[in-house]
Amino acid sequence: MNPTTSRQASTALHTDRYELTMVDAAIQHGTADTECMFEVFARRLPGARRYGIVAGTGRLLDLIRNFRFDDAELSWLRENEVVTQRTLDWLADYRFSGSIWGYREGEAYFPNSPLLVVESSFAEGVLLETLALSVLNYDSAVANAATRMVTAARGRPLAEMGSRRAHEQSAVAAARAAYIAGFDATSNLEAGRTWGIPTMGTAAHAFTLLHDSEEEAFRAQVAAVGSNTTLLVDTYDVADGVRAAVAAAGPELGAVRLDSGDLPTLVVEVRELLDSLGATKTKITVTNDLDEHAIAALSAVPVDSYGVGTSVVTGSGSPAAGMVYKLVARRGDDGGWIPVAKKSPEKISIGGRKYPVRRLNSAQIAVEELIYVGDGPEDSDSGSALERPLFVQLVNAGVIDEQFTGPEGTRRAREHRAKILSELPADASRLGRGDPTLPTTFSS
Amino acid sequence: MNPTTSRQASTALHTDRYELTMVDAAIQHGTADTECMFEVFARRLPGARRYGIVAGTGRLLDLIRNFRFDDAELSWLRENEVVTQRTLDWLADYRFSGSIWGYREGEAYFPNSPLLVVESSFAEGVLLETLALSVLNYDSAVANAATRMVTAARGRPLAEMGSRRAHEQSAVAAARAAYIAGFDATSNLEAGRTWGIPTMGTAAHAFTLLHDSEEEAFRAQVAAVGSNTTLLVDTYDVADGVRAAVAAAGPELGAVRLDSGDLPTLVVEVRELLDSLGATKTKITVTNDLDEHAIAALSAVPVDSYGVGTSVVTGSGSPAAGMVYKLVARRGDDGGWIPVAKKSPEKISIGGRKYPVRRLNSAQIAVEELIYVGDGPEDSDSGSALERPLFVQLVNAGVIDEQFTGPEGTRRAREHRAKILSELPADASRLGRGDPTLPTTFSS
Incomplete structure (x- = not known):
């Protein structure tokens, strides 16, 4: 842990109240420790654009580092009766100890691309929902607009x-x-x-x-x-x-x-x-x-x-990227992942663990966003010359990979965008409204 | 000055570089101390709405309190050669010592309403441009959308x-x-x-x-x-x-x-x-x-x-309120104010000091946003029962009026909006696109 951490302000109250209510109820009901998988994705690209650019990841990692409940936060939650004492005690020890994978910052994305996967206990993971979405939705909205301006210039x-x-x-x-x-x-x-x-x-x-x-x-x-x-x-x-x-x-x-x-x-x-x-x-x-x-x-x-x-x-007409943070799987009593998904007609999500790759043709031009649905990377046959894996591990059991943070992480993200842009089909640079330049396909 | 001030982070680098370049050039040219008047206004209401609601003022006052150049800011400016040493010395002593008047937070506004007037030396006032606009443009964009939702509900x-x-x-x-x-x-x-x-x-x-x-x-x-x-x-x-x-x-x-x-x-x-x-x-x-x-x-x-x-x-389609911060007058060698204004055809501004009132009819319904242009309140005949003055003094020679800050200032702003809303004509509540519900008139 970085020694300067304690000097940074806590980010823990940049959170919707219901995240804490859910943790409180889950602690009391005994389900808070259930191992869960949460996923960030966008159902569509805002403004009928051809592709999006992921931004915010490096910022988010810094904010997760400072996501903790100090005396000031705990006192306020107690005085305002947001959660019970038992939950306050749990929050006092909170540090995110799970793992996070995601698209590299600067990567192109498409509808339903699994941009971030958070694997942790229910309580640890659900608390990050608001902050993760605030950062990714705003920063990616700006990047989505900016990349089109760069092309136009x-x-x-x-x-x-x-x-x-x-x-x-x-x-x-x-x-x-x-x-x-x-x-x-x-x-x-x-x-x-x-x-x-x-x-x-x-x-x-x-x-x-x-x-x-x-x-x-x-x-x-x-x-x-x-x-x-x-x-x-x-x-x-x-x-x-x-x-x-x-x-x-x-x-x-x-x-x-x-x-x-x-x-x-x-x-x-x-x-x-x-x-x-x-x-x-x-x-x-x-x-x-x-x-x-x-x-x-x-x-x-x-x-x-x-x-x-x-x-x-x-965001040039689309000030939020429309990403959501959904529970997609939980560990069952037998130790296996149980895919879960909401059933509301217009908001269907696809349960289970994802492993996304970008399929390329022999000219190294992307032809498909292919999402393997299954138990994880070890099960897939990806990684071939024509399937570029899209996940990087950002956090490993609570330890942030610092290559993605700070000015250096920002510089790397900029380089990554420049590199992968040439891989997109020519119609990705069109400014008019239209379909995504790549189809997203799920394969189980 | 509040004793907790030193614990708050400096806000001084939330500023466009050109503000500092202008201060640097003005210090070297001997014009930095010229007494100036800057004004915040919007040329039109975003989204062809009927009125706007001023928001952000209380937040801005807190940020101005922490607008100072500490060692960290000065070192960065020096290392990056943003300004000369002479200007660094001046910045080290910077505290805003001028005066600010403005529309009360929660007040309705119209095109060209003088929402904020900053009276200070050129250098002191120009430095606040970016921060003042960031706060007022975002917060008012949200308030402009929110007030329509409240009416619709x-x-x-x-x-x-x-x-x-x-x-x-x-x-x-x-x-x-x-x-x-x-x-x-x-x-x-x-x-x-x-x-x-x-x-x-x-x-x-x-x-x-x-x-x-x-x-x-x-x-x-x-x-x-x-x-x-x-x-x-x-x-x-x-x-x-x-x-x-x-x-x-x-x-x-x-x-x-x-x-x-x-x-x-x-x-x-x-x-x-x-x-x-x-x-x-x-x-x-x-x-x-x-x-x-x-x-x-x-x-x-x-x-x-x-x-x-x-x-x-x-901001429901209008994520920034479109306010600008313009130099409208400077003190001449004879001690009088010289109105100044840009001449670009589509961006004309009206120079000189303003004193805004809302004219009401005998039923206490607003009929006009009347802006007296002149040397200040003492010259106008406003304040009658049918002319509600719109300015409050927010900062007096560097001292912030604390009634407008913090949770109490926020609560007062909410009360003010509720109170003045009943003064607007009935068509203010229309959701469709249209002309402002009041005409703005200048009277010199």
Whole structure:
């Protein structure tokens, strides 16, 4: 256990009350220790997209590390009569001691992909439901949007700058998820500090308005940070702004930023003006309410980079990924797993242990998300050249695999997404609504 | 200053990098101390709604209290060369020492309502932009959705239970914002602890699936928490579930919960079945992907309470309120305020100091959002019986008014919304898209 653990705040009350009520009832009824298997999956991809990208796993592992009931949490639960004393005593000793497998962070996923499998006692596992879903549903919603923007940008760099349009802590998670999905930088300083993501940003309209003229503001900025900066040129008239920017910084000006107007037209005009002023290497960055469709529409004009705000941090129309956390099996009296599943017509889930692989054709292009249903990896014939196993073990008997956590885990997740994206069929990059690019098949 | 302050984490890096770059440039250029006025407003109401509800103010004040640059923040900024040493020295002493006025939390708002006015030096005020917008944009997005759900529920109680569909910290803020907008409870325990919001919840499908039969699960729950509980009856067949619930708890059963199916039909059937079993006082609560429209559609059937998840925590289609933070005036060399405003065609803002009132008719119904533009309250003729002033002072020369913070401030905000809602015209409660229910008028 990491020695700094005790300094982190407890995450245990980021939990729905009913999780604790269920633990309380199960302890009293004698079923709390029943060995169980819980699974996180999404019944469909939000927004009729072609694939999703798993994000949040590394964050979740850190939060599970700090999921414990200290005196403050226990006192509050006691005073509010949430659970009985017997359950309070059990909670006081709580540390997750089970095992967790899951899709690697940055992996593509499809409807019913078993994204996370938690194997533990009923009580230990059920307590993690709310926290696991909060993290995976938000972070994956952002990654699902971001990966489409990265595709639409066709290699041009993207910066996430939506902090102001998300809860202040969501903003940090959003920067991380967008980075995993292929963004290059963020405006959010806390995301830089916590996750090692490159940060960017130079000035807002307020800086121009503070000064008597646009050129005075530009000269102040260039004096402070050098001519290789980005000047925001649309506070008044854009053409005047561009001229003032080049006058202040010289043709070595790093970039101009456009945050309003009809961008496909404006970008072409600004490029011509910059070139005519000798600022042929000055770049153009655009930032006005972009989403994946607006980015795609700019692919034919000379934009050098994009800044994306609201749409990426709110999942571009799908602000939660729709994942659920379900009990799929429990250990019977004979020691075997008993698959269990809810029967409500529109919410059917498939009971039992899963072992997912991605089937590839001989050209190494994915053709199917194949989920073996059975007693576990040891029973399946997976792992061949044409079946890439999708599970990694994240937690082993309570011990977190640190390769998936922190800035290094974040960097690895970003690399993983870049690597596996080339394995998806070409229609995965389509922005229109449609069916998932791979079928999900269960094999028992 | 509160003695517990030093124990709270610094919030200062929940900030876009460009805020610090602007401070750096302004310090070097000698303009950092210019007295400035910044304003938060929304150019339009999201989703073509009729009014908005301000939420987040109390949370923001707590975050401003902890907005400081400790050694950890300063070291990171230095190592990453975000600002110069001179600016680091200035940041080390940073405490917000200006004044803030704003709409009371829980107040209704309209396009261009000046929701928050920050009066301080340029450098002190610009640093708060990202944090202020993160908080107000998210919390108000939730309150904007929640207030419509409360109206649609026509007096029936509502519980917020969307924690699993929002970032784990957003979930706490969402519970608070929904409560301010008239919800009665939340599933989120941390929201109970931090903000004093009543918490609720009993069991999920996992608890039923843990046991050999539905009735065994129900008996275990009733044994643990008593018959005045809520039993979830839709894991298998609903009618069987209702019978098993009454068998386990007796006719004193508190409530049954329905989480799937065609609710308008199902609720009627379940009510009849409960009555036929003698459980005439057992209530029915429904929780299946509800939003304001689904709630309205259930108004004619005997639902007793609603649980709302995804749609409330994601703003029911509008996950960010679209507020901006703009420099609107700066002090000139002669000591007078100089109004400033950006000129980009679609993003015009109105410069200068504002003093907003809500004009009422003789029946005390609001008819206009009237914004006096001028040097401040002392110049206006507001405050008459037919002009309700909308500003309260939140921070006075760096000192936070504690009546707006903590659980008490949250409770007051909820009361304020309930009180002022009756002042809005009848068409404010319409769920369809349309124009704001009040026009916003500027008077100089």
